[in-house]
Amino acid sequence: MKRLRFILQKEFRQMFRDRTILAMMFMLPLIQLGILPLAMNLDVKNINLAIVDKDHSTYTQKLISKIGASGYFKIVATAPAYKKALVTLENGTADIILEIPASFERNLVREGSQPLNVTADAINGIKSGIGSAYLLTVIRDFNQEIRLTGNGQSIAAPAMIDMASAAWFNPYEKFTWYIVPGVLVLLLTLVGGFLSALNIVREKEIGTIEQINVTPIKKWQFIVGKLVPFWVVGMIVLTVGLLVARLFYGIIPVGSLLLLYLLAAVYLVALLGFGLLVSTISNNQLQAMFIAFFFIMIFVLMSGLFTSVDSMPTWARSIAAGLPITHFMKAVRMIILKGSSFKDVSSVFIIEGLFAIGLNALAIWNYRKTQ
């Protein structure tokens, strides 16, 4: 135990002497959490629309002004012919073309129906999909209006199911509320994962590990000595991150802060165990960097940060379930946004606890004092 104290003292000294680590500890959560969630906004806005209006009637004027008033569309071009409009789609100025045929108003009044043509640039699938859907909603609304008030004669409105929805836990459906806790978890994972993955291997590279291996130090003492300082860094990153979430985005955890910290404490031990395992496997920092990057990429894309884990294919869901970050991400959102209690996330504690024990045991086992 006394020996562990000397080891910790040395590790803390080295860490606090490293200005980069100190700077990253505060700047990373401050800047990245301050900026990234705003840029990562998945709400589709500013859809560039080109309109081919061959009718030039009152109805088309009404329709176009309705589209403009919706707030989602920017009318970037009005072209006399579809071919001309297609050019704007091809060169990227427009995302969607709406073509209104010449007989629009007449056909609507006389025959009560008139097809419209919507062409979308599907390279950005999300934008084209959601944009077209918005456009169709606007057109459908317009359709309702003219059917009710339209051509002098009153038409009975068809039976309609009207839906009223309420958004719970994120009442304004703010994107940042969803993404900020996710980015916070991501930052914690990046900082902890990379710092720990690069540490032991650095000692291998500069040769100091040899001097350590020739001492009677116990393997677990060495690993714990590496783990504790990074754990402290992780907790600081979490604290700065929560402050940023509060000051920049007004996100105040609904659930217990203590619970959040306890869960993060266990998760960090698991994550650092992973990093240290990578570090014991690698022979140099470049290798460690690549291995860590390989896994952290998977962590980021499969954890449910951007995409819902529930909508992944079954095989992908089972991979996601095998990552410590997935469970932590979900639990953090639950605690911050929903105010979940210990009972709600107790299974996550057990899972992270098992990961923590397993990964650290592997790191200790894989660290060899005698080759």
Next chain:
Amino acid sequence: MDPVINHQPPSPATAETAIECRELTKKFGDFIAVDRISFRVQRCEIFGFLGANGAGKTTAMRMLCGLSYPSSGHATVAGFDVYRQQEKIKQHIGYMSQKFSLYDDLTPLENIKFFGGVYGVAEKEIRERSHDLVRSLGLDREANKLVGGLPLGWKQKLAFAVALFHRPRIVFLDEPTGGVDPVTRRQFWDMIYEAAEKGVTIFVTTHYMDESEYCNRVTIMVDGKIEALDTPANLKHRFACDNMDEVFYRLARTARRSDS
């Protein structure tokens, strides 16, 4: 350059054994780095391990320090087996590797404290002795500066002092004076003699043949095998040479392995 202290080797009849090897071998695949070496080192002896680059000196030393598993053969260090009791060996030895491997981002005092603590030296004792040690190394003014900024010679002296700080029975020095200036080398050998006088067994590898003259006994390794093992005087007599340089040249020129 004679060392100031004239160290008398222990007489073979009464001395205790510090290190013993029988047919110790290390293979890396087909390559036999160390080929069935056998020898016995007595307590308080200064035992020199000579050989060209790639002769297998460092590999042999790493096995004895418990850093590497032997492929076959037997060896005990401080009475402990190299296969099963590496951690016990490590408690009783000091080690200084070829490459400087103290922490550059710690001060001399912090390095001493860390390694002393890891070896189980009490904090109070560390505090008392480390300041004296730093002073005797002439590092008083650098005691609180980072080690990374020190000249190599000072670093090596510090590394040697750290290897001895926990009062090990045996200390392994892997080319301790490589790249060090003649004055510092001289001081270094004074330190080695001083340690041997206090009862520490010294196991040292070197390239410098003048240094081999300071050893009580010398082993010359060629291509993983021990070609000669005796006192410097006997070796010179046997090969009818004036100095160790010539002895070494006669043995080592048959080597087929060069720089590894």
